Amino acid sequence: MTVMTPKFGMGASVRRKEDAAFITGRGRYTDDFLPEGTLHLYVVRSPVAKASFSITSVEEAQAAPGVHLVLTGSDVAHLKDLRSGAMQKQPDGTRAPTRDIPILCRDRVQYVGDAVALVVAESRAQAQDAAELIEIDFEDEEAIASTAAALSEDSPLVWPELGSNRAFLYHVGDKEKSDAAFEKADRVTRIQFVNNRLVCNYMEPRAALAEWRSDENRFVLTTGSQGVHSMRGILCKTFGIDPENLRVITPDVGGGFGPKTFVYREYAMVMEAAKRLGRPVKWTGDRNEHFMTDAQGRDNVVTAEMAMDSEGRFLGLRIDLTANMGAYISQFGPFIPFVGVSMSTGVYDIRALDVTINGVYTNTCPVDAYRGAGRPEAAFLLEKLVDACARDLGIGRDEIRRRNFIRPEQFPYRTQTGRLYDVGEFEGHMNKCMQNAGWATFEERLETSRRNGKLRGIGMATYVEACAFAGSEPAHVRLNDDGSVTLLIGTQSNGQGHATAYAQFVADKLNIDIDRITVRQGDTDELASGGGTGGSRSIPLGGVSAARAGEDLAEKIRKLAADELEASVDDIELFGGAARIVGTDRAVDFSAIAKAAKAPEDLEGFGEFVQEEATYPNGTHICEVEIDPETGRTQVVAYWIVDDFGATVNPILLAGQVHGGVAQGLGQALTEDTVYSEDGQLITASFMDYAMPRADDLPFIHFETRNVPSTTNAMGIKGAGEAGTIGATPAVLNAVTDALYHAYGITHIDMPTTPSRVWEAIRQARKAA
Numbered sequence: 001m002t003v004m005t006p007k008f009g010m011g012a013s014v015r016r017k018e019d020a021a022f023i024t025g026r027g028r029y030t031d032d033f034l035p036e037g038t039l040h041l042y043v044v045r046s047p048v049a050k051a052s053f054s055i056t057s058v059e060e061a062q063a064a065p066g067v068h069l070v071l072t073g074s075d076v077a078h079l080k081d082l083r084s085g086a087m088q089k090q091p092d093g094t095r096a097p098t099r100d101i102p103i104l105c106r107d108r109v110q111y112v113g114d115a116v117a118l119v120v121a122e123s124r125a126q127a128q129d130a131a132e133l134i135e136i137d138f139e140d141e142e143a144i145a146s147t148a149a150a151l152s153e154d155s156p157l158v159w160p161e162l163g164s165n166r167a168f169l170y171h172v173g174d175k176e177k178s179d180a181a182f183e184k185a186d187r188v189t190r191i192q193f194v195n196n197r198l199v200c201n202y203m204e205p206r207a208a209l210a211e212w213r214s215d216e217n218r219f220v221l222t223t224g225s226q227g228v229h230s231m232r233g234i235l236c237k238t239f240g241i242d243p244e245n246l247r248v249i250t251p252d253v254g255g256g257f258g259p260k261t262f263v264y265r266e267y268a269m270v271m272e273a274a275k276r277l278g279r280p281v282k283w284t285g286d287r288n289e290h291f292m293t294d295a296q297g298r299d300n301v302v303t304a305e306m307a308m309d310s311e312g313r314f315l316g317l318r319i320d321l322t323a324n325m326g327a328y329i330s331q332f333g334p335f336i337p338f339v340g341v342s343m344s345t346g347v348y349d350i351r352a353l354d355v356t357i358n359g360v361y362t363n364t365c366p367v368d369a370y371r372g373a374g375r376p377e378a379a380f381l382l383e384k385l386v387d388a389c390a391r392d393l394g395i396g397r398d399e400i401r402r403r404n405f406i407r408p409e410q411f412p413y414r415t416q417t418g419r420l421y422d423v424g425e426f427e428g429h430m431n432k433c434m435q436n437a438g439w440a441t442f443e444e445r446l447e448t449s450r451r452n453g454k455l456r457g458i459g460m461a462t463y464v465e466a467c468a469f470a471g472s473e474p475a476h477v478r479l480n481d482d483g484s485v486t487l488l489i490g491t492q493s494n495g496q497g498h499a500t501a502y503a504q505f506v507a508d509k510l511n512i513d514i515d516r517i518t519v520r521q522g523d524t525d526e527l528a529s530g531g532g533t534g535g536s537r538s539i540p541l542g543g544v545s546a547a548r549a550g551e552d553l554a555e556k557i558r559k560l561a562a563d564e565l566e567a568s569v570d571d572i573e574l575f576g577g578a579a580r581i582v583g584t585d586r587a588v589d590f591s592a593i594a595k596a597a598k599a600p601e602d603l604e605g606f607g608e609f610v611q612e613e614a615t616y617p618n619g620t621h622i623c624e625v626e627i628d629p630e631t632g633r634t635q636v637v638a639y640w641i642v643d644d645f646g647a648t649v650n651p652i653l654l655a656g657q658v659h660g661g662v663a664q665g666l667g668q669a670l671t672e673d674t675v676y677s678e679d680g681q682l683i684t685a686s687f688m689d690y691a692m693p694r695a696d697d698l699p700f701i702h703f704e705t706r707n708v709p710s711t712t713n714a715m716g717i718k719g720a721g722e723a724g725t726i727g728a729t730p731a732v733l734n735a736v737t738d739a740l741y742h743a744y745g746i747t748h749i750d751m752p753t754t755p756s757r758v759w760e761a762i763r764q765a766r767k768a769a
Contacts, residue, residue, distance in 0.1 A: 009508030010715070013651045017514060018499040027252045030207040030224050031284050038209070039068055041270055041283040042127035044117040044134060045292065046109035049143035049363040049680020050158070053109060053116065053136055061119060061133040066126035068277055070134070071269075072117045073106035079268055080238045086335035088170055096168035098329040099159055099361065103238070103265045103272075109138070110158060110327035111363050112682050113292030115265055120273045120281055143363035143680035147324040148194070148301045150360035158327060158361040167325045167359035168334055172341050172417055178307075178354035181316025185307035189389045195377050196751050197299035197324070197674035198667075199291055199684075200370050201692060202494075204254025206294060207284040210270035214278065218245040219271050224253040226261040227492050227532015228524050234263040234331075239271070243524075250522030256494030257664075258369035259295045261534055262331040291685045296674055297370025299324040300337070300377055304385050307352075312393045314404045316352035319344060319381065323359050326366035333368045334359055339466075340374025342417040346382045347426045347464045347618060348404040353416035363680040369534070371664055372722040375465040376729055383461040383730035387737065391747060397734075398434060401462055402427055412711075419466060421616050422711040425644070429706045430462050433620035433642040436702055445624070446742065455627040457739025461730035464618035467719035468540035473531050474608040475545035477506055477553045479597075483577055483590035485510060485517045485553070487546060490530010491538040492521050496721065497653045501539055502546045504650060509550030510557070511574040512590070536719025539649055540615055544714045548607025556602055560593045615710045617718035619643030621662075621727035623735040629743070632759030634670055634736055641703045641727065646710040646718035654720055658703055661724020667693035669732035673752050691754070744769070 008014055021027050046053075058070045081100035089095055104115050117134055121127035142156040149155050150165040158165055182188060208223040219239075225231050228248040236243055253260065266283045273281040285293075300323050307316040323337040337357050344353055390400040405426045406413050413421045434440075442458050449456035476488040487502055498521065503514035520526060531537065558572040561579030565572070565586055573582050580587030597603050624638040641658060648654055671691040675683040684690040709716030729751070736753045740746035744765035749757065 008504050008514050010504065010649055012504060014500055014504055014514060015652060016497045016500045017503065018497065029204055029252050029254060030209060030222055033209050033222055033251070034282070035211065035280045038280040038282050039120050039122060039277060040124040040127055041118055041120050041273055041281050042124060042131050043115050043266060043269070043283070044119065044131045046112060046114040046116055048109065048138055048140050049112050049145065050141045051109050051138040052107055052141070053138045054107070055117065055134060055136050057135040061130040064126065064130035064133055066122035067119060067130045069120040069273055070117065071104065073102065073104040076103045076272060079103045079272065080240070082234070082238065082263055082265060084329040084331050084333060086332045087168060088334060088338050090169050091171045101265060101328045101366070103268045111365055112680060113365060118269050118273070120277065145362050145364050145676035145678060145680045147299055147322055147360060147362065150322070150324070150362050151358060158363055165361045167329065167361050170338055170357040172355040173353035175354045178316045178318055178352040181352035182307040182318070185315055186310040187308045187393060188305055189308070189385065189392045190303070190305045191385050191388050191748065192303045193384065193748070194750050195298050195300040195302060195380060196668060196672070197367070198297045198370060198672050199674050199690060200257045200259045200294065200297060201290070202255025202257060202260065205285045205287060205290045206260065206264065207282070208267045208270045209280060209282040210274040211280045212275040212278060218247060219274070220247045220249065221267060221271060222249045222251065223267055224260055225250045225492060226256045226494060226534055227490065227530060228522050229490060229530045230532050231263055232524050235267060235271070238268050248524045250492055253492065253494040256533065257371045258297070258373060258534065260494065261532065262295055262368060287687070288685055291690065292682055293365060295330050295368035296365050297367065298377060298668070299367050302381055304381055306385055306389050308389060308393070312389065312395055312400050312403055314348055314350045317344060317350050319355040321355065321357045323357060324362055324364065324367055325359050326362060326364045328366050330366035330368035333366060336369055336374045340378040342419055343375050343378040343464070343466055344382065344417060345415050346379060347406060347424070347462050349406045349410065350416065364676055371661065372725045373535070375722065376665065376726045379461065379463040379465065379726045380730045380733070383463065384733060387734050388747065391741065397460060398430065398439070401430060420613055421464065422613070423708045424464065424616065424618055425708050426462060426618060429618070429642040429644055430620045432706055433622050433640050436642065437622040437624070437638070437640040439622065449626055455629055455739040455743045456625070457735045457737065457742060458622065458624045459731050459734025459738050460620060460622045461727050461734065462620045463727045464616050465723060465726050466614040466616055467536035467722060468611065468615040468713070469535055469537065470612055470614060471531060471541065472608050472610040473537065473542040473545055474606065475542060475549040476527070477549045477605040479553060479557065479590060479594045479603040481591065481594050483516070483594060485512065487517060487519045487549070488527050489519070489521060489542050489546065490527050491533045491542045494533060496538065496657065498538060501543060501649055501653055505543050505546040506550040509547060509554045512577045516577060536721035540713050540717045540719050541609060541611055543649060543717065544609035545607040547715070548609060549605040550607070552607055553605025556605065557590065557593055560597055560602060561588050564588045564593065564596055609714050611712060613712040615646065615713055615718040617643065617645050617720060617723050619723065619727055621731035623731040625735045625739055627736070627739050627758060629762050632755035632757070632762065634753060634758060636666065636697065636699045636732065639699050639701045641701065642706050643723060644706055644708050644718070645720045646707055646713065647716040648705055648707065649717065655703055657721050658724040659701055661722060662701055662728040663693055663698055665725040665728025666698065666732050669729050669751050669753060670697065671752050671754065
């Protein structure tokens with residue numbers, strides 16, 4: 001039987017309808033908005049990582065050309081600090097106190113870039129010039145920037161009143177059960193490593209524009225975000241106002257990856273300044289500010305041990321994880337290692353688990369969710385450890401995985417952290433990926449590289465992640481007078497292609513061209529609530545709701561058409577923007593139907609899918625690398641993926657998401673590292689020092705799916721937005737380690753595996769030999 005792929009519906013490879021505007025310069029980003037009379041805000045930031053300070057004079061700055069306003073911490077004391085509500089319970093049942101982010105620091109700074117004062121002027125240049133005239137006395141104190149050293153007895157304290165740099169202590173698992181597993185183990189493999197800190201580096205730096213509408217007694221804030229409703233909620237708490245007194249608008253967004261979810265202090269600053277001055281106030285961050293102040297990702301120091309029997313079957317897993325929170329607790333910061341640890345056992349049938357998480361303060365930029373938000377850290381830990389187990393036992397890396405995979409007949413499977421996996425065929429996608437990659441013939445390619453004086457390695461990662469967490473994202477559609485359709489939904493596109501994907505769901509139900517469908521997001525005035533974009537939730541939750549809203553509207557259109565055509569509803573079909581009686585040429589177009597409606601609700605559809613459990617996408621990534629031992633340079637020569645996303649909505653959009661995730665995961669493995677000096681100075685504060693992956697670092701990526709439909713999602717869909725990052729980092733690192741192990745017996749190298757780091761590891765191995 002031939003299966004026809006619909007032109008616009010589920011499974012169709014529809015090209016992104018939003019791209020024409022982007023590639024012709026017609027995108028509208030926050031910095032493109034400039035209402036008449038707009039003033040510009042500049043933030044005075046701390047040049048030191050830890051100090052007490054006093055501002056002795058602002059008069060000269062206030063008198064500078066073009067300056068309208070100078071504010072310090074005491075001037076905004078009425079604004080509440082930005083507080084996280086993400087602390088989890090500690091073993092004693094308590095929740096640790098937070099250290100919240102002040103809008104402007106009052107008498108202490110805690111990291112380089114901490115906000116000290118603000119200046120508003122006619123231009124950014126005038127505001128920046130005036131900022132240099134503010135007299136500030138800093139009394140430097142000893143700082144701590146090292147994650148590994150944060151809990152050392154002699155480390156300086158970020159918050160002395162806490163008596164320690166520990167921000168929180170979590171425990172997950174059953175220690176007694178794990179201890180018993182380790183006591184009976186025939187073999188224990190142990191690893192230690194650093195999961196390096198990353199700067200997200202979206203293409204569009206953050207910006208914010210605030211207007212005070214005195215006649216409406218409310219603010220209007222325009223800013224790039226990953227969801228306007230959560231942003232409104234937090235800012236309303238900061239200002240002590242009701243939601244109707246703040247409208248938040250998000251136009252086009254040039255990348256989010258997690259950090260654009262959060263409310264930053266600059267948003268409150270422009271709002272406060274706009275109200276005081278009665279004019280629009282705008283702040284646009286530059287790339288250096290992004291490096292210093294936007295929430296950063298990862299930064300864990302980990303020790304992990306696996307207990308095994310004589311056949312290499314996993315009996316128990318112990319993890320000791322130190323997670324850097326930075327100087328303050330960011331919005332979801334404490335939740336990131338916690339949710340990551342919930343995926344500790346991955347695709348393996350491990351029956352005992354003992355995890356300790358120490359969150360620590362350091363004098364660095366706060367750390368929060370970055371693409372994958374804890375799950376990449378968990379997958380990296382486990383897949384690096386599994387490779388080490390295989391080396392210790394002298395068995396194949398694929399074989400040790402086969403022996404320990406959760407088998408299809410074991411589903412639904414409850415993990416030791418309480419996660420409930422609904423379905424999975426892990427060995428199936430591993431075998432397929434190995435076949436695609438030519439795993440069995442790798443030795444031939446290795447020998448060719450050796451003859452050419454190069455090292456060669458192949459690495460794999462088999463992963464599962466949790467995403468599209470329990471919840472819902474309602475969708476509203478309406479038929480317009482011109483016969484077009486508008487969809488309203490509370491997620492937020494940051495470049496993923498929502499305008500195309502959502503339109504596909506609706507077009508499938510209404511049988512119209514997706515160009516006749518407009519997707520609207522990012523305005524709290526247009527939609528009362530919304531969950532925003534994050535955790536790969538938009539399509540699994542919002543897409544199903546959009547389909548249901550389309551069904552609801554389709555039924556209403558058929559009823560209206562039946563009245564107009566004097567026919568039975570059952571005889572009406574929708575086709576090409578019109579409704580017609582089946583088997584005849586009697587039809588009425590959508591425009592006429594819209595005009596014939598007697599009430600607005602007759603033209604409105606609503607859909608909401610409430611999901612009770614997360615989805616669990618999974619897959620296998622295989623990476624092959626070649627290394628020049630004389631320079632240490634690593635080249636990724638080939639990359640293969642076989643993923644299980646349950647069901648594919650749009651193959652082109654899906655491949656784009658996976659490719660982007662691989663680029664970010666590869667960047668962490670090979671090039672990216674956020675480096676602070678011992679005294680807390682950010683060394684990698686620009687693209688001159690922070691090595692983003694480039695086009696020539698990436699190979700052609702062979703990507704395919706081997707889908708097993710989710711049973712927790714109404715359409716079988718599993719989230720896909722973060723999966724590429726989760727699988728890529730361990731696959732690349734395992735390939736580099738494999739190359740070094742084949743040639744020199746090197747079993748460990750920390751990320752990023754830069755040429756200098758690889759070269760030094762080879763030099764030390766040669767010296768030891």
